[in-house]
Amino acid sequence: MAAPINQNGFTDYTYQGEVFANGRYQYINPPAPLNQWVQCFWQLDTPAGRFVYRSIPDNNVDCIFNLNNTRENLVVPPFYSAKHFEFVGPVSYFGIRFRVLAQRAFTVVPVGDWGSASPLDLFGSAVVSAIAEQVETATFFHQRCASAAETLLENIHAINIDQRLNRFIQHAYQFASTDLVLSEAQCAEFALSSRHLRRLCQQEMGLSPKQLIRVLRFQKTLHVMKSNPRTNPAWADHYYDQPHFNREFKSLTGLTPKEFLNSSVLYNKLDEPS
Numbered sequence: 001m002a003a004p005i006n007q008n009g010f011t012d013y014t015y016q017g018e019v020f021a022n023g024r025y026q027y028i029n030p031p032a033p034l035n036q037w038v039q040c041f042w043q044l045d046t047p048a049g050r051f052v053y054r055s056i057p058d059n060n061v062d063c064i065f066n067l068n069n070t071r072e073n074l075v076v077p078p079f080y081s082a083k084h085f086e087f088v089g090p091v092s093y094f095g096i097r098f099r100v101l102a103q104r105a106f107t108v109v110p111v112g113d114w115g116s117a118s119p120l121d122l123f124g125s126a127v128v129s130a131i132a133e134q135v136e137t138a139t140f141f142h143q144r145c146a147s148a149a150e151t152l153l154e155n156i157h158a159i160n161i162d163q164r165l166n167r168f169i170q171h172a173y174q175f176a177s178t179d180l181v182l183s184e185a186q187c188a189e190f191a192l193s194s195r196h197l198r199r200l201c202q203q204e205m206g207l208s209p210k211q212l213i214r215v216l217r218f219q220k221t222l223h224v225m226k227s228n229p230r231t232n233p234a235w236a237d238h239y240y241d242q243p244h245f246n247r248e249f250k251s252l253t254g255l256t257p258k259e260f261l262n263s264s265v266l267y268n269k270l271d272e273p274s
Contacts, residue, residue: 015219039060043067082254
């Protein structure tokens with residue numbers, strides 16, 4: 001099934017890997033029209049022990065609530081190499097994964113200005129407090145998703161992003177390949193200099209244009225590997241050859257493609273890969 005086009009006019013895919021434990025990870029894709037802004041709601045439940053969750057780059061923003069203490073919440077902006085989140089269970093986390101740039105429908109603060117700000121600072125105390133209360137009092141995951149969706153829909157505002165940057169990202173999502181060279185001539189097609197494009201991209205995404213494209217190309221290939229596993233070779237549309245793909249994969253995840261597909265993104269600290 002194709003992902004819905006987000007409100008910025010392009011289709012964004014995200015694949016984070018598998019959790020090899022039944023019932024530990026759940027996710028729901030929100031219904032229209034919220035699915036233009038929110039890619040999914042998710043919940044991660046862990047038993048007692050020391051755990052690590054390996055998160056890989058996807059160009060998205062996640063807002064995360066600790067269900068054991070919803071005053072503990074955080075936002076994870078786009079990043080460029082695998083992040084390892086360590087925590088002690090038993091604990092449960094509820095997350096909202098926004099589509100690319102779509103978090104700007106709920107916060108006026110661009111990613112480049114976030115620093116160490118909390119969700120309260122970025123999304124407003126009323127919205128975050130309402131969602132925190134809803135996810136804390138709800139009994140079931142689907143109830144948390146429905147309540148959070150209602151609150152988000154009530155608080156959407158117009159996104160104020162430079163349309164030249166939006167056109168560039170639309171172009172990147174449509175034509176992501178090894179041939180997308182950010183020359184002055186190509187940047188001029190978006191009415192930007194390469195320097196101005198880098199500044200806008202860093203401000204709104206926290207990434208350089210080349211980093212954004214590399215993550216996008218990587219995620220598109222992961223989508224093919226996950227949704228059409230018999231496609232051979234999955235990397236052919238976006239990489240020169242398999243060694244090029246393997247180098248990029250290792251650079252972004254810290255693992256080879258085979259290691260990534262055969263390992264759980266959630267694992268006990270005692271079993272941490274070397």
